[in-house]
Amino acid sequence: MVVTLNFDDFHPQSGPDGDFGGDPNSGTFRMILDLLEEFPGLRVTLFTVPSWQDRPYRGPSKWYHLKRALGRRPVVRGWDGEPFRLDKHREWCEVVRNRSAAGRLELAVHGLHHHNPNLVIHGQEFLGLDREETRRRISQAEKIFEEVRLPFVKGFRAPGWGYGPETLRALADAGYDFVGLFGSPYQLSKPGLIEGMVVIPQNYSIKDGADRALAVALRDGVVHAKGHTAYCYGRETIENGLSPEYFENLRNSLRALEAQYEVRYQFLSEYAREARASLASS
Ligand SMILES: [Zn+2]
Numbered sequence: 388m389v390v391t392l393n394f395d396d397f398h399p400q401s402g403p404d405g406d407f408g409g410d411p412n413s414g415t416f417r418m419i420l421d422l423l424e425e426f427p428g429l430r431v432t433l434f435t436v437p438s439w440q441d442r443p444y445r446g447p448s449k450w451y452h453l454k455r456a457l458g459r460r461p462v463v464r465g466w467d468g469e470p471f472r473l474d475k476h477r478e479w480c481e482v483v484r485n486r487s488a489a490g491r492l493e494l495a496v497h498g499l500h501h502h503n504p505n506l507v508i509h510g511q512e513f514l515g516l517d518r519e520e521t522r523r524r525i526s527q528a529e530k531i532f533e534e535v536r537l538p539f540v541k542g543f544r545a546p547g548w549g550y551g552p553e554t555l556r557a558l559a560d561a562g563y564d565f566v567g568l569f570g571s572p573y574q575l576s577k578p579g580l581i582e583g584m585v586v587i588p589q590n591y592s593i594k595d596g597a598d599r600a601l602a603v604a605l606r607d608g609v610v611h612a613k614g615h616t617a618y619c620y621g622r623e624t625i626e627n628g629l630s631p632e633y634f635e636n637l638r639n640s641l642r643a644l645e646a647q648y649e650v651r652y653q654f655l656s657e658y659a660r661e662a663r664a665s666l667a668s669s
Contacts, residue, residue, distance in 0.1 A: 388604055388608070388609070388610065388644060388647075388648035388649065388650050388651065389608075389609045389610070389650075389651050389652075389653055389658065390609070390610045390612065390641070390644060390650050390651070390652050390653070391430075391432065391587075391609075391610070391611050391612065391652070391653050391654065391655055391658055392422075392429065392430070392431050392432070392612045392613075392637075392652075393431065393433070393434060393567075393589075393611075393612070393613055393614075393655055394408075394419070394431065394432075394433055394434065394613075394614050394615060394616045394629065395434045395497055395544060395546075395613075395614075395615045395616065396434070396436060396439075396497065396501070396615050396616045396617060396625075397433040397434065397435045397436070397494075397497070397616050398435060398436045398437075398439040398471050398473075399471055399473065399475075399476035399479040399480075400439060400471050401413075401414050401415065401416070404443045404620055404621050405443070405617040405618075405619055405620035405621070405625075406616070406617050407439070407617045408433075408616045408617075409476075409479065411479070411482045415616045415617065415629045416482075416616075418629055418631075418634045419431055419433075419492075419629070420486070422634075422637070422638070422641075423486070423491045423492075425638065425641075426641055426645070426652070428650065428651075428652045429491070429641070429652050430490070430491060430492075430493065430652045430653060430654045430657075431491065431492055431493070432492075432493045432494075432495055432540075432542070432654050432655040432656070433492060433493070433494050433495070433616075434495050434496070434497035434542075434544045434567070435494045435495070435496070435497055435532075435537075435539070436471075436497050436498055436499070436500070436501045436546070437472065437473050437496075437499060437528045437531035437532055438469045438471060438472040438473070438499060438500055438528075438531060439466075439471040439500065439502075440465035440466055440469065440471075440500035440501060440502035441465060441466075441500075441501050441502045441509060441510060441620070442463070442464060442465055442466045443620050443621025443622065443623065444463055444621060444622075444623070445621065445622075451463065460504070460505050461504035462504065462505050462506065463504060464504065465500065465502045465504060472531065473531050473532070473534075473535045473537065474531065474534055474535050477535065480535045480536070480537055483537060484536060484537055484538075487537070487538055493540055493654040493655070493656060494532065494537055494538065494539040494540070495539060495540050495542035495543065495544070495655065495656070496525065496528050496529070496532075496539060496541075496542065496543045496544075497543075497544055497545075497546060498510075498512045498513065498524070498528065498545065498546040499524040499525070499527050499528040499531075500512055500524075501546040502546075503515070503546075503547075503549070506549075509547060509620070509625070510546035510547030510549065511545070511546055511547035511548075511549030512524070512545070512546045512547075512549065513545050513546070513549055513550060513551050513554045514547075514549040514550075514551050515551055516551055516553065516554070517551075517553055518553035518556055518557045518560070519557075521551070521553055521554055521557035521558075522557045522560060522561060525543075525557065525558065525561050526561065540564065540654070540656040541561075541562055541563045541564040541565075541656075542563065542564060542565045542566070542567075542655055542656055542659065543558050543563050543565075543566050543567070544566065544567035548568075550568065555581060555582045555584070556582060558582070558584060559582040559583050559584060563584050564584060564585065564656065564659055564660075564663075565584055565585040565586070565587055565655060565656065565659035566581065566584050566585070566586055566587075567586075567587060567589065567655075568581070568586050568588075575588045576588060576590075576607065577607075578658075578659075578662035578666065579666070580663075580666060585659040585662050585663050585666075587611060587655060587658060587659060587662070589611045589612075589613040590603050590607050590609075590610065590611050591603045591610050591611060591612045591613070591640070592612075592613055592614065592626075592627045593612060593613070593614035593627050593629065593633045593634075593636055593637045593640075594614075594626075594627045594633050594636065595636065595640075596636055596639065596640065597636070597639040597640045597642070597643035597644075599640075600640035600641075600643060600644055601640075601643055601644065601647060604644060604647070604648065609658075610644065611655075611658075612637065612640070613627065614627045614628065614629055614633060614637070615627055615628040615629065616628065616629055617629075618630040618633070
């Protein structure tokens, strides 16, 4: 039974607003490291944001809706001075690099800033961007990873699942290998290809219990487990974030899967490679 596990929004921020994995010694990042210890075969793909710019929205939500309705820009402001750009967190990068060199963590690309100043509070950076600007941001994201010597794979999930009409073509131009897509018309139960890139459907959320993981395994023959790192940001609740409760769900699910099956853990990039080969031969 192939099992993959991935989290969105990984970047070096953890504090009272939210914990996206900024501290290897506590919280979300610690939980991920604990999972790696408990399950020696486990591999985790982290959709990482190289310069996170979303800032918790502190104003009344009616202001936010009013500004949007009146077309006032920006609707929401990001952080000033790119405080979470990876090159400002070299020690954090070193911890990530070590786990990644040990074959336990894999970084994929989750945008450049995650931020869209004109649209929504949380994410959807790529909605409304043309092909050239999309390419520029992807290339800038890659440059930051390279500059801090963090290896990454050519896998992408758009912040807030927000794909603009040009996003996929820009990713294909940039040689991307796999994408995480969600929602119609891309909802698939099996891997497929879009613009030459492998689409990997997610079929298990860490908020679901072990019964669900076993049912998914039986139905699909593979479990793609997905969560977010932070479970809240300011006043905002983030779906399937790695809270202590969902951490326990995930542990129980992995234990149940290992009790029932011979589990083979894969990174998403490894799964994509095999999926591409089997799609090509079928
Ligand atoms: Zn995200």
